Amino acid sequence: MAQQDDLGFGTQIRKSPYFDATVRWGAKAFSVYNHMYLPRDFGDPERNFWNLVNEAILCDVAVERQVEITGPDAAMFVQMLTPRDLSKMAVGQCKYVLITNADGGILNDPILLRLAEDHFWLSLADSDILLWAQGVAVHAGLDVAIHEPDVSPLQLQGPKSGEVMKALFGDGIMDLRYYWLRELxxxxxxxIVSRTGWSxxxxxxLYLRDGSRGDELWETIMAAGEPFGLKPGHTSSIRRIEGGMLSYHADADIQTNPFELGLGRxxxxxMEADFIGKAALRRIKEEGVSRQQVGLVIExxxxxxxxxxxxTIEKHGGAIGKVTxxxxxxxxxxxxxxxxxxAxxxxxxxxxxxxxxxxxARATIVERPFHDPKKKLAAA
Structure with missing residues (x-):
């Protein structure tokens, strides 16, 4: 029987530009996300949670691969991919979007960043949207170029993250608004720095645009954050579930549509623009959904x-759903x-x-999110 330490994936699983730094700073275990190693263990996950909500943590999220879409028809093409209206999206703005297929199923729920009029990034959850976008482009008849750039994000999250950012970039960074970006x-x-995150x-x-400088960037941020209690960490399952944030492949997948998740907004x-899945989503909205995402408190x-x-979730002895x-x-x-x-x-x-x-175990259906439902903390 192979021991866990004997298991390896070879070169087909990529390391991020921060991999060596995270190991130096205490990463003990990794999972695989978007074909890359993702640090998932810096010790006690409850301690990681308290570090996040009381001070700040720095997380290697280079696994959030970017799909870069450029060219004269980039804006039109990006609108084809998502049911969210992008007509008023400004240069320098970010939006949370869904990527849907012809059946209205969700393929990914990335952050969309608009770097210029004809330059976009999709910052991905865990699925191969680069291949999807390149496939859609084949017969789209639009002038676009689609590839994966040398971009690797870090997340600096927590109430002290603003102080760390001021130490790094000066007071001017405080003008950066929620879901906006800046080139620095x-x-x-x-x-590219954005006021976003999965926490x-x-x-x-902080989207690094030169992978050769990952170690330097990590150490620079950790040094600036030391006076503010910055710790190395990993994305917190506790905090994201408290906040009702989706994890793709767990809470949503290709069989899930936006209305089941309460994401009709x-x-x-x-809108006049067509997008993949428009007819299916119109039909789903008219017919109503047969299931619904809910929050649960489990005794x-x-x-x-x-x-x-x-x-499995049961009622009257029969299955009615699943805990995701x-x-x-x-x-x-x-x-x-x-x-x-x-439903x-x-x-x-x-x-x-x-x-x-x-x-x-007995459980009760409750409102979600479980904490800070108006996102006052993130948007402050």
Whole structure:
């Protein structure tokens, strides 16, 4: 029987420009995301959570690969990929978008960045949208170029992240608004900096545009952040579930449509522009959905970690859905979860049974997000 230390993936799983730095700073384990190593363990995940919500953490998220779309028809092409209306998106703005297929299924939920009139990045969740976009372009009849650039983001997240950014870039960085970006240099290192992140806390993403300088960038940020309690860390499952943030392949996939997730605001069926999945999403909206994402509070002792399989949800002895992401929140002192259930059982207050790893447990459907529903922390 092979031991975990014996398992390796060879050169087909890429290392980020920050890989060696994260190992030096205590990364103990990695998962694979977008064909790359992703640091997932810097020790105690609860300590990582408290570091995030009380001070700040720096996370290697180079796995958020970029799809770069340029050319005279770039704006028209990007609109083809998403049901969100982009007609008023300004240069320097970011938007959370969904990429849908012809059936209205979600292929990815990236952040879209507009660097220039004819220059966009899709900052990806875990799926091969580079291949999808290049395939769509083959018969689109549009003048675009699509490739993966040398870009590797870091996330600097937490209430002290603004202080760290001021130490790095000066007071002027405080003018950067939520979901906007700026082109900057740090000691000659070329960056795009945005007020975004996967934490539901105040935060920034620093998109390195020269992979050879990853180690230097990591060490520069950690040194600037030391007076503010900055720690190396990883994206927090606890905090993102508290914030109701989706994890692709867990809470959404190709079989999931935006209306099931309560994301109808990201679908504009009335705009003139056509997009892939428009007819299907119009039909789904008219017919209504048969299932709905909900929040759950699960009774019982604290979960020992996030679920690694989908737990069945039952009502009256029959299956009505599944838990997609579950974790114990030390701040809320309860087990919380995102789940997908049959629409007729999605009302707040409905009591159900979850077939968890440790056995059956009672649970109640509740509002989501579980904490800071108006995102005052992230948008401050």
């Amino acid at each position: 240099e740090l000691d000659g290192i070329p960056l 539901s806390e105040l935060g920034y993403e 990201l679908v504009d069926l009335d 019982g002792p604290p979960l020992k970690g996030p679920n690694t399989i989908f737990w 992401s579950a974790v114990y929140s030390p701040r809320l002192e309860r087990n919380i979860a995102l789940a997908m259930v049959a 007729e059982f999605s009302q707040i207050g409905t009591e159900v049974e979850v077939l968890a790893d440790s056995g059956p």
